[in-house]
Amino acid sequence: MLYPINVQIQDRNVVVIGGGKVAQRKVFGLLEAGAKVKVVSPEITSDLLRLSETGEISWRPEPYGKENLEGALLIIAATNDRETNLAVKRDAAPYQLVNLADDPDESDFQVPSVMKRGKLTVAVSTSGASPVLAKKICTQLEEMYDEQYESYLDFLASSRKEIKASVKDELVKRKLLTTIADESFLKESFREERFARLLEETISEEGR
Structure with missing residues (x-):
């Protein structure tokens, strides 16, 4: 059973393992919330590279290692290798919360679809059953709660x-x-x- 909360991550350390499109989406959301983001991956997308070059994120161009998790409040494992993602989950300290992009059931937390209107934030989650439906509901909410x-x-x-x-x-x-x-x-x-x-x-x- 999930307990829905809004977490204050302004200036908190967050680690994203992986450098593909899924990781990129996670990074954009984390930066919007003010987190200090470190990306660990031998290769990253061009957009993530740009963020690294401008200093908006830190990038460790290397394979995942347990030491990469030190000091992180939240950890997101978003590689295309399930064993690596599971290793991240195993290696995390008890106080660290881990999200596995490919396995919501094994995750400590899930990232819902979000609709924002200024100070209004509405989060929609299907507990991993259908992210597509969650996004569809958010689109409907955008029409209901306009500018x-x-x-x-x-x-x-x-x-x-x-x-x-x-x-x-x-x-x-x-x-x-x-x-x-x-x-x-x-x-x-x-x-x-x-x-x-x-x-x-x-x-x-x-x-x-």
Whole structure:
């Protein structure tokens, strides 16, 4: 049974074993999350080579060895050799989490398909049953949660800070947070002005 979490890997060490297209996709996702990525593979794709040349990743042009795993929080084994991938799993320390790109059942964690709209992140996993279906569902979600959600989430984040700083009563706080999460605020062209009036009225009532 998997336990779904979002992991903070900003500036954390992650090792990717393998240098092909699958490894490349994993590296791009890791870099987007701010990880420090080391790739271990005798050969790598042209895109990974470019990242290495610009210093965005470190590349060890050598066959896999157990020493390559030292200091890594997450490890991704994405070679085209199953025995090598399994060796990575065996060699990892108990505190290290390993993903085998070709074997979700043997992995400590799985990388879901992801749909992002600014601060909104929706992850879809089929527990390895069908990555194709997971991507299809993400495509459907992209249509459901369009670009307007990016500015809406920014609005919710800033408004939440204002509510927590300005309103003392916990019940009133929850009521306001529920109100701005209503669909009417999503579609409101002047949501900031509407919220400012609402907050001002609330603070005024609290002061009475």
